[in-house]
């Protein structure tokens with residue numbers, strides 16, 4: 001299917017992995033792609049590349065990452081897996097920040113993964129210090145961890161939910177306050193009720209209170225956004241979307257079985273073609289393709305969705321985010337490739353079925369298990385940080401800085 005004209009360009013870029021050993025590359029072999037669209041004019045915007053420079057923070061295992069000012073010193077820190085990394089001023093001018101590692105919890109490992117598939121920074125108990133919500137597919141699917149007010153000691157864990165694996169989770173604005181402070185997990189067990197959570201109480205009484213939307217879940221992939229433009233954040237599943245009631249806590253969510261997207265990753269609502277109707281942007285988490293679905297409405301109000309391929313040359317774009325990388329007020333799409341997802345080579349990697357092909361794209365940016373690397377990216381952007389943060393699949397954390405000299409940034 002042809003890419004519609006509203007996509008100015010989609011493009012893949014390479015980041016340097018030259019310093020990696022061949023053995024490590026064979027183990028990891030990660031690729032990432034940034035797809036950039038421009039919704040208005042078919043006009044090139046300088047260089048086709050945004051030159052990122054990689055700086056490794058930690059070669060330890062990680063599936064997820066977020067950025068938050070953990071110790072409230074005014075500098076954004078990094079949280080991933082068992083550690084948080086305190087941002088400290090550069091040792092010398094122009095060198096970039098230093099990252100001081102703080103081990104704050106011990107996590108189990110399963111099937112080759114560290115049991116931490118999302119890290120979401122949010123101040124749960126209201127003491128001003130960001131706490132962390134984490135999810136897992138294994139022993140403890142949904143937990144939150146209390147930040148001991150920046151002190152260097154273990155964080156206290158509280159279980160939010162058991163009963164279903166959670167492959168990734170979002171912080172979303174389901175109460176329509178303009179703040180993404182509700183928790184929307186992607187439950188791996190379809191027999192488990194589709195639910196969202198809000199923080200109630202504060203201090204020692206703070207807890208995540210559950211609200212059930214549906215008696216079961218709807219497969220791999222989830223998202224939130226205002227599909228029908230009524231100002232209420234709806235919930236999107238791969239098999240249809242739930243229209244939010246006026247009272248999202250107690251009202252009835254109406255299911256619209258209008259599409260079947262497949263086993264997606266994150267699902268976003270964005271008016272891609274600028275016609276006033278929200279569209280969907282998503283990917284297949286364990287197969288080929290990144291897509292958007294244009295929404296059309298007939299005069300009688302019936303909606304129809306038509307799929308458009310953004311890129312299907314490679315597979316397993318498990319996590320993605322929309323963020324304004326170019327600083328022009330329009331969002332770009334950022335995603336990354338998983339490699340050897342589900343711990344095996346069964347999942348497709350490249351249409352070339354060639355290691356060589358994959359390696360030619362390999363770089364150490366990846367979308368992890370779904371997880372919050374994308375959240376971190378969006379958060380860094382929101383904080384006007386020049387440092388872009390991502391994570392790799394069970395590998396290591398990297399951050400990237402957009403080169404201020406890049407012509408892309410002058411648009």
Ligand SMILES: [Ca+2]
Pocket residue numbers: 068069070071072073074075076077086087
């Ligand atoms: Ca800090």
Ligand SMILES: [Ca+2]
Pocket residue numbers: 122123124125126127128129130131146147
């Ligand atoms: Ca807190």
Ligand SMILES: [Ca+2]
Pocket residue numbers: 225226227228229230231232233234243244
């Ligand atoms: Ca809505």
Ligand SMILES: [Ca+2]
Pocket residue numbers: 270271272273274275276277278279294295
């Ligand atoms: Ca639209």
